[in-house]
Amino acid sequence: MNISTKLMGAAAALALTAGAGLAQDANPGLIIDLGGKFDKSFNESAYTGAQRWAEETGADYAETELANEAQREQTMRRMAERGANPVVVLGFANASTLDVVAPDYPDTTFAIVDMVVDQPNVKSIVFSEHEGSYLVGMMAAMASETGTVSFVGGMDVPLISKFACGYAQGAKAVNPDINVIVNMTGTTPAAWNDPVKGAELTRSQIAQGSDVVFAAAGGTGIGVLQAAADEDILSIGVDSNQNYLHPGEVLTSMVKRVDNAVYDTFSQAAAGELETGISVMSLENDGVGFALDENNAELVTAEMQAAVEDAKAKIIAGEIEVHDYLSDNSCPAF
Numbered sequence: 001m002n003i004s005t006k007l008m009g010a011a012a013a014l015a016l017t018a019g020a021g022l023a024q025d026a027n028p029g030l031i032i033d034l035g036g037k038f039d040k041s042f043n044e045s046a047y048t049g050a051q052r053w054a055e056e057t058g059a060d061y062a063e064t065e066l067a068n069e070a071q072r073e074q075t076m077r078r079m080a081e082r083g084a085n086p087v088v089v090l091g092f093a094n095a096s097t098l099d100v101v102a103p104d105y106p107d108t109t110f111a112i113v114d115m116v117v118d119q120p121n122v123k124s125i126v127f128s129e130h131e132g133s134y135l136v137g138m139m140a141a142m143a144s145e146t147g148t149v150s151f152v153g154g155m156d157v158p159l160i161s162k163f164a165c166g167y168a169q170g171a172k173a174v175n176p177d178i179n180v181i182v183n184m185t186g187t188t189p190a191a192w193n194d195p196v197k198g199a200e201l202t203r204s205q206i207a208q209g210s211d212v213v214f215a216a217a218g219g220t221g222i223g224v225l226q227a228a229a230d231e232d233i234l235s236i237g238v239d240s241n242q243n244y245l246h247p248g249e250v251l252t253s254m255v256k257r258v259d260n261a262v263y264d265t266f267s268q269a270a271a272g273e274l275e276t277g278i279s280v281m282s283l284e285n286d287g288v289g290f291a292l293d294e295n296n297a298e299l300v301t302a303e304m305q306a307a308v309e310d311a312k313a314k315i316i317a318g319e320i321e322v323h324d325y326l327s328d329n330s331c332p333a334f
Contacts, residue, residue: 026083026084026085026269027059027060027061027062027083027084027085028050028053028061028062028084028085028086028087028088028265028266028269028270029061029062029063029064029079029082029084029085029086029087029088030046030047030050030061030062030063030064030087030088030090030262031064031065031066031075031076031079031087031088031089031090031094032046032047032063032064032065032066032090033066033090033091033093033094034066034067034068034069034091034093034189034192034193035192035193035218035219036065036193036219037063037065039192039193039218039219039222040219040221040222040240040242040245041218041219041221041237041238041239041240041242042090042091042218042238042239042240042256042258043090043218044240045239045240045256045257045258045259046088046090046113046258046259046261046262047063048240048259049258049259049260049261049262049263049266050063050088050262050263050266052259052263053262053263053266053267057270059270061084061266062079062082062084064078064079069093069189072093072094072097073097073100073101076089076094076097076098076101076110077101077104077105080101080104080105080108080110081105084108085107085108085109085269086108086109086110086111086123086265086266086269086274087108087109087110087111088110088111088112088113088262088265088266089110089111089112089113090112090113090114090258091112091113091114091115092114092115092157092159093189094112094115095112095115095116095117098110098112098117098119098122099117099118099119102117102119102121102122103119103121105121106120106121107121108121109121109122109123109269109274109276110122110123111123111124111125111261111265111274112124112125113125113258113261113262114126114127114159115159116278120276121276122276123265123274123275123276123277123278123279124277124278124279125261125265125279125281126278126279126280126281127256127280127281127282127287127288128280128281128282128283128287128288128324129159129162129163129166129216129254129256129288130162130163130165130166130169130322130323130324130325131166131282131283131288131315131322132166132254132255132256132283132288132289132290133162133163133164133165133166133167133170133214133216133254134166134167134169134170134173134311134315134320134322135170135254135283135289135290135308135311135312136167136170136214136236136251136252136253136254136290137149137166137167137168137169137170137171137172137173137174137180137214138170138171138173138174138304138307138308138311139170139236139251139252139290139300139304139308140167140170140171140212140214140234140236140251141170141171141172141173141174141175141178142174142301142303142304142307143211143212143234143251143299143304144175144178144211144212145211146209146210146211147175147177147178147179147209148178148179148180148181148208148209148210148211149171149178149179149180149181149210149211149212149213149214150180150181150182150183150202150205150208150210150212150213150214151163151164151167151168151180151181151182151183151213151214151215151216152183152184152185152198152201152202152205152213152214152215152216152217152220152221152224153182153183153184153185153216153217154184154185154186154191154192154216154217154218154220154221155184155185155186155187155188155189155191155192156184156185156186156187156191158325158326158329159326160184160216160217161325161329161331162324162325162326163214163216163238163254164182164216164325164331164334165323165324165325165331165333165334166322166323166325167180167214168180168182168331168333168334169322169323169331169332169333170311170322171333172333173311173320174307179209180333180334181205181208181210182334183201183204183205185197185198185201185217185220191217191220192217192218192219192220193218193219193220194219194220194223195219195220195221195222195223195224195226196223197220197223198215198217198220198221198222198223198224198227199223199224199226199227200227201224202215202223202224202227202228202231203227203231206227206228206231206233210233211233211234212233212234212235212236212251213228213233213234213235213236214235214236214238214254215235215236215237215238216238216239216254217238221237221238221242222245225237225242225245225246225249225250226246228246228249229246229249232249234249234250234251234299235249235250235251236250236251236252236253236254237250237252237253237254237291238253238254238255238256239253239254239255239256239258240253240255241253241255241291241293242291243291243293243295243296244293244295247294247295247296248295248296248298248299250295250296251296251299251300252290252291252292252296252299252300253290253291254288254289254290254291255288255289255290255291256281256287256288257281257286257287257288257289260281260287261279261281261287283312283315283316284316289312290308292305
């Protein structure tokens with residue numbers, strides 16, 4: 001199966017296909033990807049959504065964390081066999097495994113966050129990360145005093161290039177001559193949880209003139225934000241709102257509402273209304289965006305906010321088209 005091809009075609013459709021409702025007495029399950037549920041980013045956002053559902057409903061859910069690559073298939077099978085329904089799986093790296101496992105459990109509905117799996121009992125939840133990254137790229141360029149901004153990705157995969165490409169497009173929309181430095185942490189899943197390497201890459205980018213760095217690297221991003229704060233440059237968080245980690249030094253965070261994806265999936269299943277197929281979370285439905293709060297209020301000027309809100313409206317209206325790296329594995333801004 002060509003997962004990337006399916007994602008490109010499916011995301012373009014922006015459609016949900018009808019799926020059968022679930023029994024309301026089944027408890028949902030959550031499989032947390034490598035990096036741990038307290039990574040302060042992608043996984044933690046998902047965990048927060050599951051906890052919110054549990055607290056509001058008083059119901060229980062099953063939860064497990066992957067410790068290594070070898071656990072992917074056995075963990076999915078065990079979760080299904082214990083009766084969890086739906087089973088929410090986090091992370092694009094689980095797609096090929098889920099494509100094999102899902103047909104063996106036709107009475108179980110699975111949901112995967114960040115990739116498309118074309119099976120009748122799978123809900124695929126994807127995000128328009130390039131749109132949110134475009135907006136924070138604009139903010140980076142407006143805040144930069146050196147004319148150089150940078151990006152630290154986690155694992156070198158097309159999905160992370162999607163973030164980087166959107167970021168570069170937004171920065172260049174503000175300043176066509178801006179220099180955008182892009183580095184990836186590694187080529188294995190260990191790249192998601194290497195804050196020391198993230199800090200090293202950040203300091204190297206600073207040496208090249210960067211004064212704003214965007215981290216899309218899971219737990220590795222914690223090292224990026226820390227190094228930026230230590231060197232007195234601005235940083236941009238990802239997935240969760242990470243502004244609080246270094247108040248007054250994190251320009252903003254490109255938020256992906258993974259928490260809402262999990263919460264909504266659990267809620268729809270409990271109501272017997274869960275549909276399979278593809279769900280796209282974008283700027284239009286607040287699936288992605290940028291974070292404003294008391295921790296970055298003094299960093300985001302009125303001019304910056306107005307420019308970004310205007311761009312957001314134009315992207316939603318189709319007046320600005322942000323190129324999606326996944327559509328052809330290329331980026332016009334690089």
